[in-house]
Amino acid sequence: MKLSKLGVVAIAAVIAVGIRAIYFTPFDSLQGAAQKILYVHAPSAWVAFLAFGLVAVASILYLWLRDPKLDRVAESSAEVGLVFTTVVLITGPLWAKPVWGAYWTWDARLTLTLFLWFIYAGYIILRGAIDDFDMRARFSAVLGILGAMLVPFIHLSVYFFRTLHPMPVLLKPSAPSMPREMVITLVSSFLAFTLLYVWLLRERYKLAVERDAASDAMEAHS
């Protein structure tokens, strides 16, 4: 696998944002250095939601049009989304420990995000357990759509429930609630991580195409 132009741009963007976050963005006056975890945690969460949203859209379209390409898009986006959710679930507790004094609390947003991870881990296990293409694609499309229904609840959970999790600082109707230098770093990190997602999604889709082509070739030979 040769590194594509998109891959080079995505990796360079993430490295640039990392350098800006570490060396050129001030510490938060209350949370100190631990606040810089936000520049990895929040964009990873955004990308996870975007990825599962795409799973739902591709799955709905698959159930309607029955195009295998849409199933591959859903499969690829679910796997990449699961990777980003894993980073969210690791970096969140690493922020919580110095700020809250505990790695984890059974808060609504944290718990729902953990459920989201389990649903899409189950989605990938389900796909591996069914050999028949049509049945696998249909069953996983339904699970993919149902799993994505958690996404708006997770985003709005800080308003619906009493929660320890901080309120959104950027993805909200009012103005950002942080200094300009931090907002620039945060917006840049959202863009860089979105690029990283698009690149990984494209590579994962190519993998699915090559796997299906190789499977077809092996079936034809046997």
Place this chain on the structure above:
Amino acid sequence: MPPQDAYWYHLAYSVAVVVYSGYAVSLWWRRRKWQRKG
């Protein structure tokens, strides 16, 4: 004074680098496997 201990965010950034680069390597590895089979 805010806590200035950078340990937690260095750890978080390192974990993110390991997870994302590990996943990219796994994609490269799996694609190579299927290309050989095909």
